[in-house]
Each structure stands twice: as structure tokens, then as C-alpha cells.
Amino acid sequence: MYxxxxxxxxxxxxxxxxxxxxxxxxxxALLMFVVFPWAEPKLPFNNVxxx
Amino acid sequence: xxxxxxxxxxxxxxIARVEDDHYDDDEYYDExxxxxxxxxxxxxxxxxxxxxxALITMGLVVLLFxxxxxxxxxxxxxxKQEDATAALDSxxxxxxxxxxxxxxxxxxxxxxxxxxxxxxxYIPVFGNDWKFSVxxxxxxxxxxxxxGHYKDTAQPGEAGxxxxxxxxxxxxxxxxxLDLLESxxxxxxxxxxxxxxxxxxxxxxxxxxxxxNPKSKEAACAGVAPLSTxxxxxxxxxxxxxxxxxxxxxxxxxxxHQVGTTVPADKQARLLxxxxxxxxxxxxxxxxxxxxxxxxxxxxxxxxxxxMTEA
Numbered sequence: 517m518y519x520x521x522x523x524x525x526x527x528x529x530x531x532x533x534x535x536x537x538x539x540x541x542x543x544x545a546l547l548m549f550v551v552f553p554w555a556e557p558k559l560p561f562n563n564v565x566x567x
Numbered sequence: 568x569x570x571x572x573x574x575x576x577x578x579x580x581x582i583a584r585v586e587d588d589h590y591d592d593d594e595y596y597d598e599x600x601x602x603x604x605x606x607x608x609x610x611x612x613x614x615x616x617x618x619x620x621a622l623i624t625m626g627l628v629v630l631l632f633x634x635x636x637x638x639x640x641x642x643x644x645x646x647k648q649e650d651a652t653a654a655l656d657s658x659x660x661x662x663x664x665x666x667x668x669x670x671x672x673x674x675x676x677x678x679x680x681x682x683x684x685x686x687x688x689y690i691p692v693f694g695n696d697w698k699f700s701v702x703x704x705x706x707x708x709x710x711x712x713x714x715g716h717y718k719d720t721a722q723p724g725e726a727g728x729x730x731x732x733x734x735x736x737x738x739x740x741x742x743x744x745l746d747l748l749e750s751x752x753x754x755x756x757x758x759x760x761x762x763x764x765x766x767x768x769x770x771x772x773x774x775x776x777x778x779x780n781p782k783s784k785e786a787a788c789a790g791v792a793p794l795s796t797x798x799x800x801x802x803x804x805x806x807x808x809x810x811x812x813x814x815x816x817x818x819x820x821x822x823x824h825q826v827g828t829t830v831p832a833d834k835q836a837r838l839l840x841x842x843x844x845x846x847x848x849x850x851x852x853x854x855x856x857x858x859x860x861x862x863x864x865x866x867x868x869x870x871x872x873x874x875m876t877e878a
Contacts, residue, residue, distance in 0.1 A: 517620045544631065552635045557707050561636065563850040564742070564843045565705045565717070565732040566816045 790861035
């Protein structure tokens, strides 16, 4: 998977490194601001109220 | 020994450039495989590698989730808490402060709006910087802002049970150290017109023998005694700290653990109850802290209750 992505990044080496970093940051941001806030209430870690 | 005659170099033969596309030919590699060349990818190899990479990726995602839960939510909540506090401050500063009524505990009801802060809360033993604005409501949205007041429980200073929920991990983690509170520690609540000082009740291990406990003679413990001795058996289960299962909503009843009985408001103690998750990182149980109001002061310019400097 990672090898395939690396092989398909266009441009010379330095450009590929930049592209890879941007990709990683984009995925981290997607997780942090979209996926985790959505998933968190569904997980049993942080309920603090009594019923 | 005479030097050996150098062999005569044969004349350089110019070889015409050839297209080297035969290097791509599989046969070429089969004859002379390079030493550090991996064998060609078989389907099985690809599958195993893909599986391994997927596992590593999932591990990284879980690690990232921990970072999110413990640190990133803190940052997001800090902003919301700041906004709520700023809104509360501007509200308090803009309104004409009505002088407190003759009996400071018989003040008119606060107008509580869901999601809006209405009081500030301080726990001096947690340090000067421990302060949170308490919002109305206990949904996830509300608790992201700060500690949330259970709707329909008493208001600060009222008879009954002023109950607040707060996160223990992430989201500002206001109640992270709730398990460290000891009996007689003060919890100060400030509204627009009043300061209320609550003190943690004796722990269940301290209830018997409280009178002979040297701690009960300390100044901080003035007005603090096991409720079963001062208010009767209805309060027998109301102690400083308890750990309950999440379904035990009776801990925030006007008289904790007494749901069926109706007791007139003037016979009820003025309690404060804090709830958070227990153990940390789990929602198996709830950590509950009960405190009783021992003092109140009207808000005045430059006045800070002496309890605020207790450490």
C-alpha cells in the first residue's frame, strides 16, 4: 500500500517527499477533526453523567 | 631484473551504441540476478505485506485517537470554556448587580439557559488556576464547554442538591483529580451576586468516630459533620465520596439515594454533588463527591472569600 502510493506520486524525489508529508497531514487532520469527533461519543470512555 | 614489457593495449574498438531495452527482458535477470534484488512479488507476498501495513496503520490510528482524546480535545474545549467565561463576564459586568436580599440564601432564582455559563467554580486545593465556568445542561455538547449543571437539580445555594457533571479525561478534564478531594476541602461557587462555599463531607471511613477525629476540630471543618448525625437517617448514605454504577441517578436526588421520599425543601440540606467517570478512561462506574454548603458571601468589589486562599 505505502509502496504503491510512493510509486504513484509524481515528480522528482524532493517533490514526492513534500507530497507524502501533505498527504499524511491531510489524513491526520481528517481523523482529528472529522472522524474522531464523530466516533468518540460512540465509545465507552468518557461518560460522566449518571442516568 | 629488467622491467617486464607492458602488454600492448589492443586498439580501442568503438562499439556502436545499442538500445538497451533488452535489460527489461526477464531472461536477462534470470541469468544474472543482482544480489540485493528481491524476488518478484507473488500474490501471497503482496497479501502478507498489505495485511502488515494495514495492521501498522490501524495501530497508528489508535495512537492518534489517544492523542486526540487526551490532548486535542483539551485544546478545543479550552477555547469553548474561554468563550463561555467571556460571555459570562460581560453579562455580569453589563447587568446592574441587584443587591443580595436580606437572607442571602433566599435569593431569586437564576435564569439558566442551556449551554450558557451561569456560575464559576473554584477548588482551591487544586491550585489558583483551577477555575471553570459551569454551564447549564449535561449533554456531550455542554460538557465540552465545561462542567455542566444537571437540569432540574437545585441551583447554587438552594436547598437540595446542586449537581454538576464534568469530564475526567480530555475536554479540559475539569474533574481529573476529583478522587484526591478530602473531607473538608472547599469547593467555591460564584454566581453574579453570591459566593457559596461548599465543603466535602466526611468519607464513609470517617463517619464513625468523626467527633473524636482531630480533623473535625480544624477550622476548615467548621460546619462539616456526617449528615446522618446532624440530619438523620435519610442522609445516612450521603458521604464525601462514593463510587456507583452509571444507572444510580439517585446520587443527584435532592436527598441522595432517597428517590421516593418527599422532604420539604426547608428540611433539606444544601448539597453540592460532583459526578465524573471512574476509573479514569472508562465509563464502567461513576465517581461521586458530595459537599455541603457551610458559608456564603455577597459578591462585592475586591472581595474574595478567605476559603479561596486555602491550599
